[in-house]
Amino acid sequence: MRITVTVDGTRYTDDVEPRTLLVHYLREQLGKVGTVVGCDTSNCGACTVHLDGHSVKSCSVLAVQADGCEVTTVEGLARDGTLHPVQQAFHDNHALQCGFCTPGMIMQSIDLLADNPDPDEQAVREGIEGNLCRCTGYQNIIRAVQDAAHHMRPGAGPEAERVAGGDQSAAGRAASSVGGGGE
Amino acid sequence: MTSTLEPEVGRARLRKEDARLITGRTRWTDNFTLPGLVHLAVLRSTEAHAKIVSIDTSAAKEMPGVLAVYTADDLDPEGSIGMPCAWPITPDMASPRRPVLAQGEVNFAGEGVAVVVARSAAEAEDALASIDVEYEDLPVVLGLENALAEGAPLVHEDLGTNRNAVWKFDSGEAGSGGDVEQAIAEAEVVVKRRFRQQRLVPAFMEPRSCVVDPTAAQLTMWSATQVPHILKTMAALTLGIPEHKLRVIAPDVGGGFGGKIAVLPEEIMALLVARKLGKPVKWTESRSETMVAAHHGRDQIQDLTIAARRDGTVTGLKVELLADMGAYLGLVGPGVPILGAFMFNAIYKIPAYHFACTNVFTNTTLTDAYRGAGRPEATFGIERMMDELAAELGMDPMELREKNWIKHDEFPYTTVSTLTYDSGNYEAATERAMQLFDYEGLRREQRERRERGDTVQLGIGISTFTEMCGLAPSRVLGSLDYGAGGWEHAAIRMLPTGKVEVVTGSSAHGQGHETAWSQIVADQLGVPFDDVEVLHGDTQSSHKGLDTYGSRSLAVGGIAVVKAAEKVIAKAKPLAAHMMECAEDDLEFANGRFTVRGTDKSTGIQDVAFAAFMAHDLPEGMEPSLDSEAVYDPENFSFPHGTHLCAAEVDTETGRVHLRSYVCVDDVGAVVNPLIVEGQIHGGLAQGIAQALYEEAVFDEFGTLTSGTFADYLLPSAADLPSFTTDRTETRSTTNPLGVKGVGEAGTIASTPAVVNAVVDAVRHLGVDDIEMPLTPMRVWQAIRTGRSAAGGPGAEAGGGLGSIDSTQGGAR
Numbered sequence: 003m004r005i006t007v008t009v010d011g012t013r014y015t016d017d018v019e020p021r022t023l024l025v026h027y028l029r030e031q032l033g034k035v036g037t038v039v040g041c042d043t044s045n046c047g048a049c050t051v052h053l054d055g056h057s058v059k060s061c062s063v064l065a066v067q068a069d070g071c072e073v074t075t076v077e078g079l080a081r082d083g084t085l086h087p088v089q090q091a092f093h094d095n096h097a098l099q100c101g102f103c104t105p106g107m108i109m110q111s112i113d114l115l116a117d118n119p120d121p122d123e124q125a126v127r128e129g130i131e132g133n134l135c136r137c138t139g140y141q142n143i144i145r146a147v148q149d150a151a152h153h154m155r156p157g158a159g160p161e162a163e164r165v166a167g168g169d170q171s172a173a174g175r176a177a178s179s180v181g182g183g184g185e
Numbered sequence: 186m187t188s189t190l191e192p193e194v195g196r197a198r199l200r201k202e203d204a205r206l207i208t209g210r211t212r213w214t215d216n217f218t219l220p221g222l223v224h225l226a227v228l229r230s231t232e233a234h235a236k237i238v239s240i241d242t243s244a245a246k247e248m249p250g251v252l253a254v255y256t257a258d259d260l261d262p263e264g265s266i267g268m269p270c271a272w273p274i275t276p277d278m279a280s281p282r283r284p285v286l287a288q289g290e291v292n293f294a295g296e297g298v299a300v301v302v303a304r305s306a307a308e309a310e311d312a313l314a315s316i317d318v319e320y321e322d323l324p325v326v327l328g329l330e331n332a333l334a335e336g337a338p339l340v341h342e343d344l345g346t347n348r349n350a351v352w353k354f355d356s357g358e359a360g361s362g363g364d365v366e367q368a369i370a371e372a373e374v375v376v377k378r379r380f381r382q383q384r385l386v387p388a389f390m391e392p393r394s395c396v397v398d399p400t401a402a403q404l405t406m407w408s409a410t411q412v413p414h415i416l417k418t419m420a421a422l423t424l425g426i427p428e429h430k431l432r433v434i435a436p437d438v439g440g441g442f443g444g445k446i447a448v449l450p451e452e453i454m455a456l457l458v459a460r461k462l463g464k465p466v467k468w469t470e471s472r473s474e475t476m477v478a479a480h481h482g483r484d485q486i487q488d489l490t491i492a493a494r495r496d497g498t499v500t501g502l503k504v505e506l507l508a509d510m511g512a513y514l515g516l517v518g519p520g521v522p523i524l525g526a527f528m529f530n531a532i533y534k535i536p537a538y539h540f541a542c543t544n545v546f547t548n549t550t551l552t553d554a555y556r557g558a559g560r561p562e563a564t565f566g567i568e569r570m571m572d573e574l575a576a577e578l579g580m581d582p583m584e585l586r587e588k589n590w591i592k593h594d595e596f597p598y599t600t601v602s603t604l605t606y607d608s609g610n611y612e613a614a615t616e617r618a619m620q621l622f623d624y625e626g627l628r629r630e631q632r633e634r635r636e637r638g639d640t641v642q643l644g645i646g647i648s649t650f651t652e653m654c655g656l657a658p659s660r661v662l663g664s665l666d667y668g669a670g671g672w673e674h675a676a677i678r679m680l681p682t683g684k685v686e687v688v689t690g691s692s693a694h695g696q697g698h699e700t701a702w703s704q705i706v707a708d709q710l711g712v713p714f715d716d717v718e719v720l721h722g723d724t725q726s727s728h729k730g731l732d733t734y735g736s737r738s739l740a741v742g743g744i745a746v747v748k749a750a751e752k753v754i755a756k757a758k759p760l761a762a763h764m765m766e767c768a769e770d771d772l773e774f775a776n777g778r779f780t781v782r783g784t785d786k787s788t789g790i791q792d793v794a795f796a797a798f799m800a801h802d803l804p805e806g807m808e809p810s811l812d813s814e815a816v817y818d819p820e821n822f823s824f825p826h827g828t829h830l831c832a833a834e835v836d837t838e839t840g841r842v843h844l845r846s847y848v849c850v851d852d853v854g855a856v857v858n859p860l861i862v863e864g865q866i867h868g869g870l871a872q873g874i875a876q877a878l879y880e881e882a883v884f885d886e887f888g889t890l891t892s893g894t895f896a897d898y899l900l901p902s903a904a905d906l907p908s909f910t911t912d913r914t915e916t917r918s919t920t921n922p923l924g925v926k927g928v929g930e931a932g933t934i935a936s937t938p939a940v941v942n943a944v945v946d947a948v949r950h951l952g953v954d955d956i957e958m959p960l961t962p963m964r965v966w967q968a969i970r971t972g973r974s975a976a977g978g979p980g981a982e983a984g985g986g987l988g989s990i991d992s993t994q995g996g997a998r
């Protein structure tokens with residue numbers, strides 16, 4: 003089947019098997035290997051991406067379901083070398099060790115903050131419950147999400163992401179409104 | 186030396202590694218593709234124990250995209266290839282051949298039976314269903330005691346026994362203490378307990394994967410492994426590949442926790458297939474495969490007897506273990522429980538000690554190292570026993586520990602199991618932890634809840650642990666019949682522009698070596714942190730190493746880096762003297778500069794490196810290079826310790842456990858990067874708590890793993906864990922120049938008994954003195970109602986905490 007998908011600001015038209023999972027399409031056909039696979043039962047969340055601005059586990063979405071959609075992966079978050087505030091906060095708060103869960107954690111955290119720009123600890127714990135991390139014990143991830151929330155006020159979310167490819171002025175605005183970044 | 190720069194060691198540097206990991210610019214093994222790459226998929230046995238009557242691969246070979254299908258008879262017709270076990274713990278250890286693919290017989294459900302090679306991973310996977318295997322069932326051996334029973338069926342008929350080995354230590358015989366039987370006979374108080382260490386799955390987040398390229402100049406293997414150097418040597422020995430023709434690369438590796446200390450049948454298979462076809466091959470497992478085929482951890486029955494006087498003085502400890510090896514021996518599997526032999530006596534002065542461990546074969550996935558390897562089991566045993574003894578004596582459990590532990594002014598102290606602890610201060614760590622925890626306040630609340638018969642009871646769990654880290658002095662490993670030394674290698678390359686490349690044999694998979702090693706080198710050489718690049722995990726650049734496990738990286742590999750840096754400075758010194766026309770003795774080195782004593786004349790090491798590169802004007806006979814390498818063999822283990830305190834609320838009506846607070850004060854010696862140390866503690870705690878409350882690998886009576894996915898095996902999510910309060914005291918190790926001890930396993934080792942002690946303490950007044958792990962609501966509830974603590978044998982319910990979480994806080998995924 004032929005699909006057209008915009009991934010991290012680039013439009014792709016491809017033939018895919020009806021059974022191909024979005025995550026396999028991303029990794030194998032598009033070379034978007036920043037998104038990873040950690041399980042085969044949709045439990046780990048390592049494969050989390052945004053589909054039209056909302057987080058999905060890309061191992062439980064068929065590539066054909068993404069036809070006509072915009073996909074954002076962890077590779078498409080940084081703007082002109084400036085990290086997304088959630089990426090920055092993960093770095094600043096030592097919220098990763100091996101980093102395998104990190105792409106999914108970051109994508110899920112952004113989605114969580116779009117829904118709830120000022121989550122308390124419990125809200126973060128529940129919001130990332132579908133994403134497993136074996137390394138960190140989660141404490142620093144929670145700190146990072148709250149730290150990012152602080153830097154992102156009044157909120158980033160889907161609007162900030164959709165600008166990836168085209169509209170430069172919007173991109174510039176988004177980058178400055180999300181603020182925070184920079185080493 | 187006067188220091189003007191802020192030292193790097195001790196700074197909470199943000200990690201260098203993060204930049205690629207947070208942006209998805211990662212190099213996981215499964216990310217690699219090569220021209221002409223083909224994919225492997227392994228057909229796995231559905232039976233735990235059976236004869237293979239026939240394997241029909243003809244239909245699979247006709248499937249689209251399939252290049253070949255192989256069985257053991259195709260890959261190893263002679264049946265001569267056996268996966269290596271590097272730790273023959275006794276000379277007469279019974280050791281079955283572990284084939285690359287099952288040959289004639291399958292011995293656990295999940296063992297590889299055939300391998301498909303196809304153009305795509307999906308096509309390889311598709312073809313598996315077309316392979317027809319006929320099995321003839323054999324009796325399935327499950328459960329340690331069943332396996333050892335008279336007339337039990339055998340896992341390996343040809344071995345004539347299910348007993349792998351019996352390993353003993355006795356302080357009376359060793360001369361390191363008294364006779365334990367006498368101590369027990371003469372004791373005023375004797376407490377006996379049987380504890381069960383359930384089986385766990387290491388569950389690193391990145392599934393295992395390898396890529397083999399036979400078209401490269403050196404046969405090259407990328408693998409998601411903790412041990413690229415060991416893998417290279419072992420693969421060469423296993424297949425008779427000349428070692429210099431093989432290159433192993435561990436690129437970004439997504440966690441290990443001991444689970445990636447292995448030489449995999451799949452790695453050997455990939456080498457064989459790649460060479461046969463002359464094409465690059467890739468094997469990446471699914472999570473379901475990881476669960477059944479990657480080695481598991483723990484799985485012991487512990488029979489413990491502690492002898493004491495009425496005043497609480499411990500007079501003897503007897504430890505008898507049964508340890509489940511699974512169906513075959515892993516790379517270091519037989520030695521894992523033996524590491525516990527040195528740790529059951531823990532921080533205590535125990536005058537008489539006996540340890541005996543019987544390793545047993547069953548028709549299950551093999552077991553091997555999992556975070557802590559032998560030491561969590563031992564720490565659990567002794568820390569549970571201290572609580573049981575305290576209850577028996579009616580003493581406060583902390584007071585009992587204090588009465589028996591080694592005092593800070595008694596170091597160095599040689600223990601009853603013959604290790605010499607160089608340093609420690611248990612009093613200091615405990616005092617700090619008690620303050621942070623509000624021990625007195627919580628005890629008060631506990632009394633109040635008991636008095637008013639609250640349905641939610643409060644318990645306090647203690648774990649005052651130590652561990653042996655920095656594996657290991659080579660001579661000690663030799664005396665334990667381990668198949669390698671314990672040294673580590675480092676090299677420093679001073680580049681012409683003054684930048685520095687550090688090569689290390691410690692291969693990181695999430696620990697942050699690139700950052701920590703940069704900090705060490707920045708201090709040693711006085712160069713900027715950002716001028717240092719750390720190279721690891723590729724046998725071509727890092728040709729020598731013994732890799733990462735046993736909290737050894739910093740205490741062994743980090744010290745090798747220090748030694749290499751010292752050699753760089755020693756090499757630079759004559760050149761610096763030559764450049765400044767002074768005597769070497771007049772030079773002092775600090776903050777990266779050689780200064781002529783008593784003058785303001787100086788030159789930086791980076792300038793010296795440039796002069797060495799130019800080599801136009803060197804002192805007579807000097808080789809034009811500052812590059813140096815060092816191999817460091819530690820003289821002793823290091824002994825981190827700490828005091829962990831857990832407060833648990835137990836709902837006596839539902840059995841639900843809620844961790845109200847968790848405080849730990851760890852003493853890991855000097856700290857290179859406090860951020861990394863804290864992260865290691867957090868992650869370790871999560872794994873130790875998960876053993877106490879959630880995780881269990883459960884087999885049904887047919888030997889099928891019933892907790893074989895992340896839906897059934899309850900790896901805790903963020904919603905299942907509490908926040909931790911962590912702090913440190915700092916007693917430097919006296920046996921290495923940095924004063925460091927290691928931190929990778931501390932949290933896991935300490936936390937499991939702290940949690941179980943807390944839960945038992947909460948309900949002890951209701952007649953409960955043990956609950957087998959994991960402490961599911963059902964088990965806790967049952968223990969309260971019936972006093973039954975056992976979790977049940979093979980075929981029992983899958984454990985785990987699905988119901989242990991307040992439904993409003995999630996938990997069911």
Ligand code: FES
Pocket residue numbers: 038039040041042043044045046047048049050059060061062
């Ligand atoms: S890969 Fe585990 S949830 Fe998608």
Ligand code: FES
Pocket residue numbers: 097098099100101102103104134135136137138390439440695
């Ligand atoms: S950082 Fe390793 S799994 Fe989360």
